[in-house]
Amino acid sequence: MAVDKATVARIAALARIKVTEGEQELLAGELSKLLDWIEQLAEVNTDGVEPMASVVHIKPPMRADVVNDGEIRDKLLANAPQDARGFFVVPKVVE
């Protein structure tokens, strides 16, 4: 199996998704099956082939480094689960 429970736990931590012991087993099986299927790419000869990140061949455009959509703090905070005095509130991160 390509992915074991420990690997599931490691990538779940990287992805910041809580996965219980019981789910680890199930996900290890599912992810292994997918990766086994994906493995068929190994048979393609890609020597000297450039990786393709985008189909867009134009150079990304530049723009001036200025605020062009500002002054909407309260509108943005209106969607926040918790806010106070114009800031987003998160659990304490500094002792």
Added chain:
Amino acid sequence: MTALTDLSLAEARDGLAAKKFSALELAQAHVAAVEGARPLNAYLVETPEQALDGAAISDARIARNEARPLEGLPLAIKDLFCTLDVPTTAGSKILEGFRPPYESTVTAQLWRDGATMLGKVNLDEFAMGSANITSAYGHVENPWRRQGDNRPLVPGGSSGGSAAAVAARAALAATATDTGGSIRQPASFCGLVGLKPTYGRCSRWGVVAFASSLDQAGPMTRTVRDAAIMLTSMSGHDPKDSTSAAIPVPDFEKALTGDIKGLRVGIPREYRLDGMPDEIEKLWERGIDWLKDAGAVPVDVSLAMTKYALPVYYIIAPAEASSNLARYDGVRFGLRVPGETLDEMYENTRAQGFGPEVRRRILIGTYVLSAGYYDAYYLKAQKVRNLIAQDFDAAFKNCDVLLTPTAPSPAFAIGEKSDDPIAMYLNDVFTVTVNLAGLPGISVPAGLSKDGLPLGLQIIGRAFDEETVLRAGHAIERAANFTARPQFIAGEA
């Protein structure tokens, strides 16, 4: 007289211009149809007041001879497009309660041109799915049923709500998005026209991101002409999307000349899959004959990398998704599930907020991008993606468009295929290559299966040559003369 909800978008536009009915009458008929379509679970949010208020403005403009291109035409909007102050969920619990403080570019352009909104329509969670069964707000039912079998069928996905609403005559047309087939496959399953434009043709700004190098917005309509009309309004350069193409937008409706004489139509031999149902094979043959009869020339072409497109897609799309979906952290919008620490809050929020398919894809994406696996999976997939794109470049040296089936089967029952993710992924085997290469593709209803379900044929074109794609799709549409209707029509008992 034909029911107002049964008109095509073009017929409704022309009827309004000729003052055969008012925009208010058109809106009222559609608002009632949206209510009538509730058993399908296609609409997540209904916005009758927007349709009715818009209609009053439209009637005034029509009276002053100031009608805009989509004046007074009521549409359904896939709930992946951010709409100002109207809830936008992406089919996920994690965006429950989110009201965007801005409007997506594509929908803003539709409203600029006079269209109005009937509501937001259901989809697979974050557009990840091929059956519209991963939505956190319940599955969508296909308005079609098999002959002699009353089991509810899936509408396809991810734009299943768009397809169900348009097929059931509960919208004149809808917006949709396509990352691996999410416009074309549901169009095929619901007897509709679905157009995925060239990557860069429509702005992605304000569309909830799934896989940014593949995502593209497009129309879901009942006719090819309607797709052309919608595309003209949806397209255009947008400085807010750095991948949006700065090229002129033609009037796509003018491309429908009916003349495809001499058009070279590539038939990719690798699309003949082992075990493909006979009826799909036969439909494809019929499509070739139709185009030949209209003066086109079939050409045998090879797309040798086709079989690798799905594995490439299931590396690249989850990798991009794992990055895009990092923003759902319980801090700025949507769901928050408390935790003792910041990390625990993130982990609890994302565990409860994302459904199983989205979680699975984020984990796969995180894995293929993680240290030690990046070269073997992600880089390898990007290289094979290049080979897939080169296949198309080579094929288009010998032909102008390609003709293929849209999907390897008609719509299936809710519950079928859902326990094996890979079987589900195979739905997109004929559509996903187009996203990887960034090309335009259209699905046009071409016939019925032996069970009486719609089947589509796909035309694929060169980048930014939607005009030829539409022209060829129009020829298929005229030859197929698809007049079958779904069993469920909104408002008909």
